[in-house]
Amino acid sequence: MVFLQREASCAICALHSDDAELAAHEVWRDDLWLLRHHPQPAPLTGWCLLDARRHCAGPLDFAPEEAREWGVVVQRASLLVKQVTGCERVYAIAFGEGARHLHLHLIPRSGDDPRTTAWKIADLYRHVEAGKVAAASADCVNDWLQRARAMAPRLLNG
Numbered sequence: 001m002v003f004l005q006r007e008a009s010c011a012i013c014a015l016h017s018d019d020a021e022l023a024a025h026e027v028w029r030d031d032l033w034l035l036r037h038h039p040q041p042a043p044l045t046g047w048c049l050l051d052a053r054r055h056c057a058g059p060l061d062f063a064p065e066e067a068r069e070w071g072v073v074v075q076r077a078s079l080l081v082k083q084v085t086g087c088e089r090v091y092a093i094a095f096g097e098g099a100r101h102l103h104l105h106l107i108p109r110s111g112d113d114p115r116t117t118a119w120k121i122a123d124l125y126r127h128v129e130a131g132k133v134a135a136a137s138a139d140c141v142n143d144w145l146q147r148a149r150a151m152a153p154r155l156l157n158g
């Protein structure tokens with residue numbers, strides 16, 4: 001069993017203690033991982049984050065149990081994003097600079113949206129963050145979340 005220690009200065013640890021934020025955006029969790037939709041402003045409907053529940057910077061710092069389960073949970077969470085969003089591919093990107101706590105971005109890549117092509121996705125992210133491009137609508141995100149939460153137990157448990 002991995003002990004879920006928290007780091008006082010960490011934004012992801014704080015978010016994991018924020019019941020209102022989790023009620024708004026959490027999709028699924030188990031003992032090790034928490035899958036959530038990107039908070040507002042969300043660059044795209046279906047843009048998710050797969051967090052380590054433990055304060056852990058990334059694969060370099062994995063406990064053995066996290067290392068064993070990582071591949072399975074990343075595959076299943078990516079499949080959930082693909083099926084609920086209807087995109088062709090799902091990018092998986094983790095820098096861990098904004099917070100030194102693993103939060104893997106799972107990003108829907110759609111062939112009919114050129115803004116989602118490779119590194120153009122970073123431009124989209126910055127433009128939405130700066131308010132230059134409209135974020136995904138709250139209605140679309142909420143609809144996506146309802147469908148994702150309904151599908152998550154079948155795809156992600158066990």
Ligand SMILES: [Zn+2]
Nearest residue numbers: 010013055101
């Ligand atoms: Zn943390």
